[in-house]
Amino acid sequence: xxxxxxxxxxxxxxxxxxxxxxxxxxxxxxxxxxxxxxxxxxxxxxxxxxxxxxxxxxxxxxxxxxxxxxxxxxxxxxxxxxxxxxxxxxxxxxxxxxxxxxxxxxxxxxxxxxxxxxxxxxxxxxxxxxxxxxxxxxxxxxxxxxxxxxxxxxxxxxxxxxxxxxxxxxxxxxxxxxxxxxxxxxxxxxxxxxxxxxxxxxxxxxxxxxxxxxxxxxxxxxxxxxxxxxxxxx
Amino acid sequence: xxxxxxxxxxxxxxxxxxxxxxxxxxxxxxxxxxxxxxxxxxxxxxxxxxxxxxxxxxxxxxxxxxxxxxxxxxxxxxxxxxxxxxxxxxxxxxxxxxxxxxxxxxxxxxxxxxxxxxxxxxxxxxxxxxxxxxxxxxxxxxxxxxxxxxxxxxxxxxxxxxxxxxxxxxxxxxxxxxxxxxxxxxxxxxxxxxxxxxxxxxxxxxxxxxxxxxxxxxxxxxxxxxxxxxxxxxxxxxxxxxxxxxxxxxxxxxxxxxxxxxxxxxxxxxxxxxxxxxxxxxxxxxx
Numbered sequence: 001x002x003x004x005x006x007x008x009x010x011x012x013x014x015x016x017x018x019x020x021x022x023x024x025x026x027x028x029x030x031x032x033x034x035x036x037x038x039x040x041x042x043x044x045x046x047x048x049x050x051x052x053x054x055x056x057x058x059x060x061x062x063x064x065x066x067x068x069x070x071x072x073x074x075x076x077x078x079x080x081x082x083x084x085x086x087x088x089x090x091x092x093x094x095x096x097x098x099x100x101x102x103x104x105x106x107x108x109x110x111x112x113x114x115x116x117x118x119x120x121x122x123x124x125x126x127x128x129x130x131x132x133x134x135x136x137x138x139x140x141x142x143x144x145x146x147x148x149x150x151x152x153x154x155x156x157x158x159x160x161x162x163x164x165x166x167x168x169x170x171x172x173x174x175x176x177x178x179x180x181x182x183x184x185x186x187x188x189x190x191x192x193x194x195x196x197x198x199x200x201x202x203x204x205x206x207x208x209x210x211x212x213x214x215x216x217x218x219x220x221x222x223x224x225x226x227x228x229x230x231x232x233x234x
Numbered sequence: 235x236x237x238x239x240x241x242x243x244x245x246x247x248x249x250x251x252x253x254x255x256x257x258x259x260x261x262x263x264x265x266x267x268x269x270x271x272x273x274x275x276x277x278x279x280x281x282x283x284x285x286x287x288x289x290x291x292x293x294x295x296x297x298x299x300x301x302x303x304x305x306x307x308x309x310x311x312x313x314x315x316x317x318x319x320x321x322x323x324x325x326x327x328x329x330x331x332x333x334x335x336x337x338x339x340x341x342x343x344x345x346x347x348x349x350x351x352x353x354x355x356x357x358x359x360x361x362x363x364x365x366x367x368x369x370x371x372x373x374x375x376x377x378x379x380x381x382x383x384x385x386x387x388x389x390x391x392x393x394x395x396x397x398x399x400x401x402x403x404x405x406x407x408x409x410x411x412x413x414x415x416x417x418x419x420x421x422x423x424x425x426x427x428x429x430x431x432x433x434x435x436x437x438x439x440x441x442x443x444x445x446x447x448x449x450x451x452x453x454x455x456x457x458x459x460x461x462x463x464x465x466x467x468x469x470x471x472x473x474x475x476x477x478x479x480x481x482x483x484x485x486x487x488x489x490x491x492x493x494x495x496x497x498x499x500x501x502x503x504x505x506x507x508x509x510x511x512x513x514x515x516x517x518x519x520x521x
Contacts, residue, residue: 049414075416083414089407092400100404103397104416146415 001063002027002154002186003048008057010047016055017043019210023188025154026202030180030187032218034194035207035231041190042084044207045156048188049074049081061154076104080152084159087143090132094123094142097131101146116145119179137168141175148179155179157189169193173200194232198222206231236368241486243365247375247444249482250382254437255455256462256474257389258430264406264469265426266318268329273434273459275340277452280306280435281442282344285353295355299439303432310431311424319420337453345449353447378440385436386475389429393471398425406469457498458485461505467515476516480504 003025011017018040025031033041046052048059050071059066061077069077080101089097098116117124120141126134131142140160147155160176161169173193177200180187191197198204201218206227214227221227259273283305287298313336321329362370393399401422405412413419438452445451462481466473481501488500508515 051410051414071413072416072418081414083411086408086411089404089411091407092404096400096404099397099400100412100415100417103401104418150416 001025002061003188004058004060004063005044005048006058006060008044008047008059009055010043010052010057011055012052017052017210018047020057021207021210021212022057023205023212025186025188028180028184028186029202030177030189030200032194032197032201032204033188033190033207034197034204035213038209039207040210041207042158043210045081045158045188045190049079049156072104075150075152078150078153079156080147080150080154081156082143082147082158082160084162088131088134088139088146091130093128093130094134094145095127097142098145098149101149105150112149112151116149119148119175119182120145136164137171140164140168140172144172144175144179148183148185151183152185154186154188157187159190159192161191161193169196173197176200195222198232237490238487239367239369241489242483243369243371243375245483245486246479247371247378247482248486249479250378251437251441251444251478252455252458252462252482253475253478254382254385254440255434255452255459256466256478257386257471258433259459260463260466260469260471260474261402261406261426262430263463264471265402265409265423266322266326266329268326268333269460270430271330271333271456272313272337272340273333273430274452274454274456275337275344276306276310276431277434277438277441277455278344278447278449279309279340279438279452280431281438281447281451282348282353283435284439284442285348285355285447288355289353299436302439303435306435307428307431310427314423314427341449341453348447348449350449353442355442355447372444374443378444381436381440385433389433389471392429398422402426402429454498457505458482458501461501464505465508465515467517470515470517473515473517 001024005021005023007020007022008018009016009020021044023044033044035041043052047054050069054067061079066074089100098113122138123141123145126138131139134142157176161172164172173196176187176189179185189197198218198221204216204218204221205212206214206221214221214224255273255277259270262270280302283302284298287293287301288295317332317336318329321332360372360374362372364370393403401417402425404417405419405422441451458481462477463474465480466477481504484504485497485500488497
């Protein structure tokens with residue numbers, strides 16, 4: 001098991017948002033977290049990455065607790081996080097954005113830029129363009145590339161399709177599947193497009209009001225009438 | 235006409251000094267999100283360190299220049315680690331007020347060690363060089379121009395070509411994303427202080443070469459420094475360079491119409507106009 005979130009209670013200040021959530025990700029899996037707005041999906045990812053105060057419970061990575069680790073230590077351990085919005089450095093070029101993904105690397109060797117440009121060909125010709133001048137979909141590619149440059153083992157994606165046009169939504173989700181297949185990176189993803197996300201996921205979790213409501217394979221959740229009625233819009 | 239050209243030439247020299255100071259001020263604002271009111275006094279400190287090495291210890295000027303920049307950077311890091319680091323999580327207004335305190339401490343420390351009187355790097359008079367059309371410059375002023383251009387190019391290369399420089403720009407763009415990306419933000423903050431302190435120390439030394447040293451030399455330039463930073467777009471080091479030149483030249487040219495005593499008022503006026511018309515500055519993105 002690559003990631004284990006055990007009975008986590010977390011939140012901002014005195015307010016708890018997660019009330020005892022447990023989630024697991026196995027090696028090579030795509031796992032989706034779906035649920036209504038404000039259910040704590042994003043907070044779950046942020047808690048794993050140490051951006052939200054963990055008050056109770058534990059986060060284990062390959063069996064070791066990572067509760068106390070800073071984000072740059074987590075990147076060194078092989079975790080990578082793509083935030084939902086503002087996830088590129090607008091005044092840096094595409095290539096510089098990718099370089100920042102490899103900041104912690106001591107060796108200034110030629111990183112896997114080719115790998116990223118092969119995955120996202122449109123970025124190659126835009127490598128010297130400032131990321132702030134790209135379209136929403138291209139920015140998302142840059143954000144993915146930045147997160148993948150160190151060849152992480154676990155990729156955390158916070159609503160990767162938020163604000164994208166329908167054309168790009170499918171394209172980005174297909175890329176997630178492709179990246180998972182080609183590099184073997186495990187993916188834990190929070191998604192608004194619940195049906196599309198569950199369809200491509202090995203397993204899924206449905207959260208509501210900071211608690212886990214359902215947990216099953218992606219397909220089973222899609223077929224579950226209760227889940228469909230309550231959370232997937234019929 | 236001659237007077238006009240002479241004033242523009244003087245303005246460019248003053249602009250060089252302001253620009254060097256503003257780059258650091260702008261970078262620090264971009265990354266730490268506070269206006270460093272101690273920046274002018276750090277400039278003074280750099281000038282007096284050079285005085286220590288050049289006049290008191292008898293070293294050659296170039297060595298004094300480099301050592302003074304290094305020592306100022308060292309002081310900046312120490313101050314950051316002792317004072318600002320613990321304030322970093324508070325509101326930026328707290329950091330700003332803290333920097334006012336540090337400004338006072340630095341200035342009084344300088345006065346305590348080197349006294350309130352003026353000092354000079356060199357005694358004697360320099361014969362001006364005639365540039366044609368009746369414009370005269372001192373050899374030192376050519377030196378100021380050359381050193382400034384060299385330092386600005388180096389700062390540019392640092393920001394564009396090195397990993398640390400790129401990380402500074404990244405942090406200035408988005409601090410939270412920088413952390414998530416794995417950028418060691420504390421390390422980058424230290425380097426930002428180094429770059430800011432080195433450039434402002436250089437500005438102070440060049441000002442000392444052009445005129446003389448006094449404990450309030452940097453403090454008196456703080457208003458033009460902020461004006462240049464805001465004019466260029468706060469947080470944008472390239473805007474600060476441009477802003478410095480504009481403020482320097484405008485201050486000198488203003489003496490054609492108003493008494494020279496009001497020169498700092500010109501910087502203030504430009505700053506106010508910029509804030510009213512285009513608060514993001516000439517090259518800034520957002521405030």
